[in-house]
Amino acid sequence: MEHTTFTNKITSVKPYHQEDALRAAIRGGTVMGFGGLCIAAVQNTLSRHNHGWTGVFTKFGGKATLFGGMGLTYEFLRVASANLREKEDSWNHALGGFVAGSFVGLRAGTMSAVVGYATLTGAVLGVFDYCGGSFAGVMEDITKDEVERKEYIRANRRRPIDETIEELGEIRGIRAPGYEERRRARLSEKYGWKFTDSQAEE
Secondary structure (H helix, E strand, O other): OHHHHHHHHHOOOOOOOOOOHHHHHHHHHHHHHHHHHHHHHHHHHHOOOOOHHHHHHHOOHHHHHHHHHHHHHHHHHHHHHHHHHOOOOHHHHHHHHHHHHHHHHHHHOOHHHHHHHHHHHHHHHHHHHHOOOOOOOOOOOOOOOHHHHHHHHHHHHOOOHHHHHHHHOOEOOEOOOOHHHHHHHHHHHHHOOOOOHHHHHO
């Protein structure tokens, strides 16, 4: 009973803690901007032009600006939405992705591109977070008791000893009850051995 009470306290809904939206926006913009700068540097290296190394900023610098703006907008709206709703869920990621994705559509210059890119980005980020937020699969719930989980797995995958012996037979390490009596009976029948009471007890 005490263990169940302790588990219920852990799995209860945790109160939401406010985050700094500006700090998250600066962090997201810096990371995404640096990523866009790396892509611009690769494109500048693979392209033929007369700009030299300055082409990273003059010719392909728009990518760094675009990525930085998307990262800044996404993180700011995600955290601001969570602060206003006092809830951390996939809708925050979808909202941030919707507005950030519209930046890509702005470069195309058409309203349909803005709406299309915004909807696609918001849907992908929202579904990605809803499915666990990891390419490796759904992350483990740290609120669940690990001992109970392993005991459940063992009990769920454990097979009856009779079924195992029926398929594999009595081999080393797998013996049904009464194995010693049957073994002595087989030896007595085959070789005529007689076991004393002391040997039977052993």
